[in-house]
Amino acid sequence: MVLENLEEVNQRILSACKRAGRDPGEVTLVAVSKTKPASMIEEAYSAGIRDFGENKVQELCEKYEELSKDIRWHMIGHLQRNKVKQVIDKAVLIHSVDSLRLAEQIEEEAAKKALTVDILLEVNVAEEESKFGFRLDDTECAIRKIALFPHVRIKGLMTIAPFVENSEENRFVFKKLRQFYVDMQSKNIDNVNMNMLSMGMTGDYEVAIEEGATLVRVGTGIFGTRYKIGENEV
Template sequence: MVKDNLKIVEENIRQACLRAGRDLSEVTLISVSKTKPVEMIEEAYEYGKREFGENKAQELKEKYEVLPKDIRWHFIGHLQTNKIKYIIDRACLIHSVDSLHLAEAIEKECVKRDTEADILVEVNVAQEESKFGLKLEDTLALVQQISRLEHLHIKGLMTIAPFVEDPEENRSIFRQLKQLSVDIGAKNIDNVDMSVLSMGMTGDYQVAIEEGATHVRVGTGIFGERNYDIK
C-alpha cells in the first residue's frame, strides 16, 4: 500500500511541477510517519525514501534508534523546550521554531552538545487560534533576533495551512508565505538563508508546489489515516 501511494504522490508532485514550470529536483517530499509503525517506514525506505517527518520528539528519537542512519529526520511538530534533547543530534531540520525563547533553548542545547541546528521559522499565516506560529508581520523581527544565535541556522519558513475541502482556498496562504520569504531573503541578513519553504500537506501539497514550496509534508496520502489511540 505504501509504495503504491508513494507512486501516486510522486506523480502528483511531477504534474504540479510541470504546471508551475519548476524542476522536480526543487521539491523534497517528506513522508510524515507520525504514529505509524516502523514496518511502514521500512516499506517507504525500501522504495527509496530517505526524508521522514515526526511531530513528537520522543517518537522521533525511538525511530531514529532502530531505523537506518541515512534517514533524514525532520521535526515538524510543536517543540517543547524539555524535549529538545531528544532531537538535537537526530533531526536534520527543525521546522517549528516560533519564539525567541524556544530558539534560545535550542541554542543552549547545541552549546552543551557542541553541535549546530538548522531550523525553520513557523508562521501562522492564516492566524488560526488552534495553531502555533508567528503572525506575518512579526516574522522578520524574530528572524533578526534568532540570526544572532551562532549555533542556529535559519534555512527558511514553514506554515501549516487550514484544513479545507478545496485546496484552492489555501493558495493565498502559500503565496503570502512565499512573498515573505522573498522579502526577508532580500535583506541579506547574516546567518539567514530563505532557500526552504515548508508548506503543503496531503490535502493541498500540489497547490503549495505551484506557489513555491520546496518541502511538502505528506502523511495520510502515503501511510493512510492515523490511529491516534496507539500513542
C-alpha cells in the same frame, strides 16, 4: 499500499511542478510517519524515501535508534522547550520553531553539544487561534534576533495552512508566505540562508508546490489514516 500511494504522490508532485514550470528536483517529499510502525517506514525507505517527519520527540528518538542511520528525520510537530536536548542531535531540520524562547532553548542546548542546528520558523499566516507560530508581521523581527545565535541556522520558513475541503482556498496562504520568503532572501541577513519553504500537506501539497514550496509534508497520502486504539491516537 505504501508503494502505490508513493507512486501516486510522486506523480502529483511532478504534475504540479510541470504546471508551475518548476524543476521537480527543487521539491523534497517529507513522508510524515507519525504513529506508523517501522515496517511501513521501511517500505517507503525501500522505494527511495529518506526524509521522514515526526510530530513527537519520543517517537522520533525511538525510530532514530531502530531504523537505518541514513534516514533524515524532520521534527515537524510543536516542540516543547524541555525536550529540545533530546532531538537536536537527531533531527536534520526542525520545522516548527514558533517562538523566540524556543529558539533560545535550541541555542543553549546546541552550544552544550557544540552543534549547529538547522531550523525553519513556523509562521501562522492565517492567524488561526488553534495554531502555533509567529504572526507574519512579527517574523522579520524574530529572524533578525535569532540570526544572532551562533549555534542556530535559519534555513527558511514553514506554515500549516487551515484545514479546508478545497485546497484552492489555501492558495493565498502559500502565496503570502512565498512573497515574504522572497523578501527575506533579498535582505541577505547574516546567518540566514533562506532556501527552504515547508508548506503543504496531504490535502493541499499540489497547490503549495505551485506556489513555491520546497518541502511538502505528506502523511495520510502515503501511509493511510493513522492507527488508533479505541478512541486514542497512538
